[in-house]
Amino acid sequence: xxxxxxxxxxxxxxxxxxxxxxxxxxxxxxxxxxxxxxxxxxxxxxxxxxxxxxxxxxxxxxxxxxxxxxxxxxxxxxxxxxxxxxxxxxxxxxxxxxxxxxxxxxxxxxxxxxxxxxxxxxxxxxxxxxxxxxxxxxxxxxxxxxxxxxxxxxxxxxxxxxxxxxxxxxxxxxxxxxxxxxxxxxxxxxxxxxxxxxxxxxxxxxxxxxxxxxxxxxxxxxxxxxxxxxxxxxxxxxxxxxxxxxxxxxxxxxxxx
Amino acid sequence: xxxxxxxxxxxxxxxxxxxxxxxxxxxxxxxxxxxxxxxxxxxxxxxxxxxxxxxxxxxxxxxxxxxxxxxxxxxxxxxxxxxxxxxxxxxxxxxxxxxxxxxxxxxxxxxxxxxxxxxxxxxxxxxxxxxxxxxxxxxxxxxxxxxxxxxxxxxxxxxxxxxxxxxxxxxxxxxxxxxxxxxxxxxxxxxxxxxxxxxxxxxxxxxxxxxxxxxxxxxxxxxxxxxxxxxxxxxxxxxxxxxxxxxxxxxxxxxxxxxxxxxxxxxxxxxxxxxxxxxxxxxxxxxxxxxxxxxxxxxxxxxxxxxxxxxxxxxxxxxxxxxxxxxxxxxxxxxxxxxxxxxxxxxxxxxxxxxxxxxxxxxxxxxxxxxxxxxxxxxxxxxxxxxxxxxxxxxxxxxxxxxxxxxxxxxxxxxxxxxxxxxxxxxxxxxxxxxxxxxxxxxxxxxxxxxxxxxxxxxxxxxxxxxxxxxxxxxxxxxxxxxxxxxxxxxxxxxxxxxxxxxxxxxxxxxxxxxxxxxxxxxxxxxxxxxxxxxxxxxx
Numbered sequence: 144x145x146x147x148x149x150x151x152x153x154x155x156x157x158x159x160x161x162x163x164x165x166x167x168x169x170x171x172x173x174x175x176x177x178x179x180x181x182x183x184x185x186x187x188x189x190x191x192x193x194x195x196x197x198x199x200x201x202x203x204x205x206x207x208x209x210x211x212x213x214x215x216x217x218x219x220x221x222x223x224x225x226x227x228x229x230x231x232x233x234x235x236x237x238x239x240x241x242x243x244x245x246x247x248x249x250x251x252x253x254x255x256x257x258x259x260x261x262x263x264x265x266x267x268x269x270x271x272x273x274x275x276x277x278x279x280x281x282x283x284x285x286x287x288x289x290x291x292x293x294x295x296x297x298x299x300x301x302x303x304x305x306x307x308x309x310x311x312x313x314x315x316x317x318x319x320x321x322x323x324x325x326x327x328x329x330x331x332x333x334x335x336x337x338x339x340x341x342x343x344x345x346x347x348x349x350x351x352x353x354x355x356x357x358x359x360x361x362x363x364x365x366x367x368x369x370x371x372x373x374x375x376x377x378x379x380x381x382x383x384x385x386x387x388x389x390x391x392x393x394x395x396x397x398x399x400x
Numbered sequence: 401x402x403x404x405x406x407x408x409x410x411x412x413x414x415x416x417x418x419x420x421x422x423x424x425x426x427x428x429x430x431x432x433x434x435x436x437x438x439x440x441x442x443x444x445x446x447x448x449x450x451x452x453x454x455x456x457x458x459x460x461x462x463x464x465x466x467x468x469x470x471x472x473x474x475x476x477x478x479x480x481x482x483x484x485x486x487x488x489x490x491x492x493x494x495x496x497x498x499x500x501x502x503x504x505x506x507x508x509x510x511x512x513x514x515x516x517x518x519x520x521x522x523x524x525x526x527x528x529x530x531x532x533x534x535x536x537x538x539x540x541x542x543x544x545x546x547x548x549x550x551x552x553x554x555x556x557x558x559x560x561x562x563x564x565x566x567x568x569x570x571x572x573x574x575x576x577x578x579x580x581x582x583x584x585x586x587x588x589x590x591x592x593x594x595x596x597x598x599x600x601x602x603x604x605x606x607x608x609x610x611x612x613x614x615x616x617x618x619x620x621x622x623x624x625x626x627x628x629x630x631x632x633x634x635x636x637x638x639x640x641x642x643x644x645x646x647x648x649x650x651x652x653x654x655x656x657x658x659x660x661x662x663x664x665x666x667x668x669x670x671x672x673x674x675x676x677x678x679x680x681x682x683x684x685x686x687x688x689x690x691x692x693x694x695x696x697x698x699x700x701x702x703x704x705x706x707x708x709x710x711x712x713x714x715x716x717x718x719x720x721x722x723x724x725x726x727x728x729x730x731x732x733x734x735x736x737x738x739x740x741x742x743x744x745x746x747x748x749x750x751x752x753x754x755x756x757x758x759x760x761x762x763x764x765x766x767x768x769x770x771x772x773x774x775x776x777x778x779x780x781x782x783x784x785x786x787x788x789x790x791x792x793x794x795x796x797x798x799x800x801x802x803x804x805x806x807x808x809x810x811x812x813x814x815x816x817x818x819x820x821x822x823x824x825x826x827x828x829x830x831x832x833x834x835x836x837x838x839x840x841x842x843x844x845x846x847x848x849x850x851x852x853x854x855x856x857x858x859x860x861x862x863x864x865x866x867x868x869x870x871x872x873x874x875x876x877x878x879x880x881x882x883x884x885x886x887x888x889x890x891x892x893x894x895x896x897x898x899x900x901x902x903x904x905x906x907x908x909x910x911x912x913x914x915x916x917x918x919x920x921x922x923x924x925x926x927x928x929x930x931x932x933x934x935x936x937x938x939x940x
Contacts, residue, residue, distance in 0.1 A: 172505065183582040183583070193608060197610075198613075328630045332623070340619070
């Protein structure tokens with residue numbers, strides 16, 4: 144058993160391999176080679192994204208529990224959200240992932256100008272997303288859909304939906320009108336926490352993108368070292384994917400009717 | 401035998417300004433920064449324990465108001481768990497030793513390593529602010545709805561402090577995982593790694609997978625408290641038990657964040673001071689991973705009386721027993737390692753002997769609490785308090801102190817007083833048992849935890865416990881004196897004062913900033929204590 148793994152995978156490759164030419168200026172002193180440094184960075188970023196999955200995972204878990212308990216309230220609250228801004232934002236964000244990927248590609252192929260341009264495009268799309276989000280939040284404030292003391296939610300039954308004033312005895316599956324209004328606060332609490340945390344991640348991403356764009360503009364990256372662009376790309380795609388889950392869970396609970 | 405000379409060039413001599421410490425990227429200096437800061441928090445948390453034990457010497461509540469007492473046990477718990485135990489072994493010993501143990505110059509991300517120390521300090525400052533501002537009274541578990549709506553104490557700053565310190569823990573774990581995967585010296589494959597490194601790898605997995613969950617739980621608590629959101633509020637349909645699930649999904653595995661690195665330390669010490677290769681290397685290595693995995697599927701045993709379904713409780717009860725298997729694998733393998741070994745009684749090894757006794761009692765009483773029927777009797781009594789102190793103090797701190805005594809000569813290049821270190825180790829063991837064994841009896845007899853008054857018939861056992869605590873406190877204070885003394889007056893240790901076999905003992909003490917003058921290439925098997933090696937090592 145103890146000899147099953149003859150070589151140390153991932154440990155530094157044989158010496159002399161990369162020593163034929165001078166060290167790359169971006170090589171840090173504690174790494175032997177650029178490839179070791181790159182692999183460490185990529186692994187570190189993936190581990191970080193794993194922690195992010197669990198971070199959002201707690202919220203998705205709470206969402207799953209409450210949605211299964213208060214499905215009617217979730218459907219009613221979700222129906223009160225305008226779909227169009229969310230849809231536009233979904234397209235905008237997927238577009239920004241494309242421009243991000245193109246900037247990584249441009250960095251890999253030594254195209255400094257294109258790297259900068261695609262990064263700027265990503266920043267613009269990210270900002271558009273946040274702008275639309277601000278509009279949506281303002282709308283919620285205007286309708287008193289923000290949880291707390293001033294929360295109000297008037298449940299308008301959809302056409303064809305049986306109007307139940309009080310829960311009928313024995314019918315635990317259908318929620319009463321009052322109960323729906325009360326428990327929609329849970330939905331909106333989750334809505335604001337989930338989209339708010341997502342927006343915080345977007346803002347952090349945009350700040351990082353500005354720094355990366357500046358570095359790219361200064362010509363710091365080449366085909367051998369462009370780790371910051373690549374890492375930012377991984378992060379950006381992750382934030383994008385979170386939204387791909389948030390959009391249907393929050394906007395589309397019962398739109399099929 | 402030549403007298404070893406204190407090396408003129410080492411990581412400590414590489415810069416003496418405050419800046420050279422506060423902006424260092426050297427994992428060894430960061431480990432020393434952690435050592436100083438966690439020791440400060442340890443004694444601060446200890447002060448709150450002194451208050452608790454003083455109050456409990458008499459049945460009446462004559463020292464504190466009930467609210468003050470609540471704040472004392474809350475702050476004792478918060479500081480000891482989040483600011484001492486969780487960083488203790490990994491951030492000090494792991495930080496210092498993993499790179500030299502694997503023949504690397506540093507951790508994979510030195511700047512992130514420094515960042516994690518700063519995050520730890522910021523988290524600690526939030527907690528200190530809360531103490532100055534009047535304390536917090538929810539218990540270290542922050543249960544809702546009390547923490548979310550009722551408590552008027554400083555829940556938010558403490559919760560934020562825990563949140564920030566959590567990211568320090570995540571980044572340390574992330575750094576270790578990448579370092580162990582990517583920075584090993586050529587030829588050092590996984591099954592030649594010291595078990596200390598395996599234990600830290602398993603710990604890091606928990607830190608990376610568990611900590612984000614408590615982070616998001618604190619976010620939910622925070623938005624509820626700060627903005628009036630209603631995620632756990634029963635009046636709006638929220639479920640306080642959901643908070644408990646999310647809290648324990650991290651906080652049970654967090655126990656293994658505290659104990660696993662200590663188990664790694666014990667493996668090193670047992671092998672070194674028995675002069676034998678560890679028995680069943682791969683079993684001990686994989687048992688660390690097994691504990692990490694099992695640790696994630698037992699959390700609801702903290703909630704047997706919280707109204708969870710009886711079927712869920714049965715499953716969690718059964719799964720909780722399964723943690724005993726890898727734990728027992730370790731203990732049996734250590735015993736087998738010592739069998740017919742050449743055992744000695746230096747201070748680090750005294751902590752190991754103490755650890756065996758305390759970890760055994762702590763582990764076996766855990767089975768009482770994993771059993772549904774007995775847990776209903778023992779839940780929220782002093783039995784629970786005694787049980788987790790046997791694991792977290794008896795296990796984790798004994799491991800930490802044993803490791804600190806073992807690697808102190810490597811870290812600072814000098815030896816401490818052999819006599820006083822043995823006295824302190826014995827005081828800690830005696831004091832610990834006198835403090836916490838009576839609490840098993842108190843809990844069994846029905847004394848609930850977290851009250852500042854109790855019926856008269858419990859006084860004898862409580863006085864015994866407080867008396868033990870004063871011995872324990874003395875046992876923790878004496879090392880501070882002889883460690884400080886050793887820094888200047890201690891005998892020069894030399895590269896390898898214990899005749900140990902790990903890679904870290906091949907370099908000078910204290911090591912150079914780069915750890916090795918050249919990357920080690922002839923990597924031996926782990927724990928190569930053949931008679932020839934032992935003989936030669938003793939000549940150093």
